Amino acid sequence: MSNQDITLKVEDLHKSYGSNKVLKGVSFEIRKGEIKIICGPSGTGKSTLLRCLNLLTPPDRGHVWLEGEEITDAGTDIHKVRQKIGFVFQEFNLFKHLTALRNVSIGLEVVKGIKKDEAREIALEQLRKVGLEEHAHKYPGELSGGQKQRVAIARALAMNPVIMFYDEPTSALDPQLIGEVLDVMKKLAKEKITSLVVTHEIGFARSVGDEIMFMTDGRIIERGPPDEVILNPKHEVTRNFFRNITRLYERSEQ
Amino acid sequence: MIWKYPLLLRYLLYIAEGSVWTFGLVGGGLLIGFLIGLSIAVGQVYTKTAKPFLDAYVWFFRSTPLLVLLFLFYxxxxxxxxxxxxxxxxxxVVLGLRSGAYQSQIFRGAIMSVGESQLMAALALGMSEIKGVLHIVLPQALRISLPGWSNEYAILLKDSAICFALGVIEILTRTRFVVMAAREALIPYFFAGVLFLVLTHVGTKLVQIVYERTKIPGLIWRM
Incomplete structure (x- = not known):
């Protein structure tokens, strides 16, 4: 496997807020087309990790390479880096004053300098992909949570990123709306769109994840194929975590 | 009494013409205040180095009587x-400098109420901070600030009367001339009061119409 195939490489990443050490040396890599899942209890630095990786939060120490280029280098153009990373937030963060269509097209126009008409076409195409073409004219306030998150995915995809980050994309949704978002994410996974997904949806993890990384207390303590980590975890913490999740999962399945 | 004065209508027209000067004062003051206020608000929310100076500006212009400012600058x-x-x-200029201090606090509150997550989403798309503020934060903040801003119009309109002290021939100055010439106070002052009332009402209604027209479903609540 050549270096060309490694989309994201993270080495010994550290981040503290004051005396609170959130990340204590995280390392991993993602090859092109891979879907990696990050699981772990809340407050263990999963969101901070994603935000450090696209430099929304500057990491204290460590290195990150995106397509072979070190983005933790002092001279990096962080706006260029972020263009290449599609970011989907837990709370959607759609631009509230813009229609679904404009939410998707504004990045193309303002960041990439694409002409309005062309940006509109691309945006419509992306909305079609997430099944929301007929809602293109609606404002976020007029959409359901699931629809909002699908628009947010379309907005990120429209920029044609080399990797997608999902930060607990279904955690803010009502149970009956989770499915539509996961369906879109599964569809994208089948298209081999390189992704890093923070989620507790173990069904999703098992069906499309290439690897699960289990994080606790600022470190990745266990990693491996989803089935193995979920069904046969080595660590006590991991075992408890997945036992609880599975129990919840089964309850909601009934 | 007033019926002794056949010139009354002409006197009242003379007072009413003062609206033009009052409009000049209020329009100019609001515009200068808008530019200053918006810049200060953005600076106060997004910069660390400029903030103490901006705070000092706001503090000075909000704690000094308008009349003192007028004499001081003139x-x-x-x-x-x-x-x-x-x-x-x-x-x-003075009305603008002072209104800028007040308007900055309207805009600052509005920008803060838009929330950090909107700017974060803009940055995540690859926008620079400036583009994010221009394209994402301010369009929302300006809409949110409209009700507070119409209040600023109403206040500035009434404050503008104090410019009679410098001899600007706006509504109040003219009313005083009429009172002196006609030796009659009740009707001219009453008329001036009604004139301000009408201007306040019409102006705030206009802002309200703009607010309704630019309302975004799910973004803002009613005025």
Whole structure:
């Protein structure tokens, strides 16, 4: 496997807020087309990790390479880096004053300098992909949570990123709306769109994840194929975590 | 009494014409205040180095009586700068400087209520901070600030009357002339009061119409 195939490489990443050490040396890599899942209890630095990786939060120490280029280098153009990373937030963060269509097209126009008409076409195409073409004219306030998150995915995809980050994309949704978002994410996974997904949806993890990384207390303590980590975890913490999740999962399945 | 004065109608028209000067004062003051206020608000929310200076500006102009500011700038600051302004121009500048301090707090509150997550989403798309503020934060913040801003219009309109002290021939100055000439106070002052009332009402209604027209479903609540 050549270096060309490694989309994201993270080495010994550290981040503290004051005396609170959130990340204590995280390392991993993602090859092109891979879907990696990050699981772990809340407050263990999963969101901070994603935000450090696209430099929304500057990491204290460590290195990150995106397509072979070190983005933790002092001279990096962080706006260029972020263009290449599609970011989907837990709370959607759609631009509230813009229609679904404009939410998707504004990045193309303002960041990439694409002409309005062309940006509109691309945006419509992306909305079609997430099944929301007929809602293109609606404002976020007029959409359901699931629809909002699908628009947010379309907005990120429209920029044609080399990797997608999902930060607990279904955690803010009502149970009956989770499915539509996961369906879109599964569809994208089948298209081999390189992704890093923070989620507790173990069904999703098992069906499309290439690897699960289990994080606790600022470190990745266990990693491996989803089935193995979920069904046969080595660590006590991991075992408890997945036992609880599975129990919840089964309850909601009934 | 007033019926002794057949000139009454002409007197009242003369007062009403003062609206033009009042509009000049309020329009100019609001515009200057808007530019200053918006810049200060953005600076206060997004910068660390400029913030103490901006805070000091706001503190100064909010804690000094308007009349003192008018005299200070007309007799003191501008002559000291070697550039004596006309009473009208000086009044507009002072109203603008002061309104900027008040408007900045309206915009600051509005920007903060838009929330950090909107800017974060803009940055995540690859926008620069400036583009994010221009394209994402301000369009929302300006809409949110409209109700507070219409209040600023109403206040500035009434405050503008104090510019009679520099001899700007706006509504109040003219009313005083009429009172002196006609030796009748009740009707001219009453008329001036009604005039301000009408201007306040019409102006705030206009802002309200703009607010309704630019309302985004799910973004803002009613005025």
């Amino acid at each position: 007799w003191g600051v501008f002559p000291a700068l070697g550039r004596k302004l006309s009473p009208l121009a000086c009044s507009i």
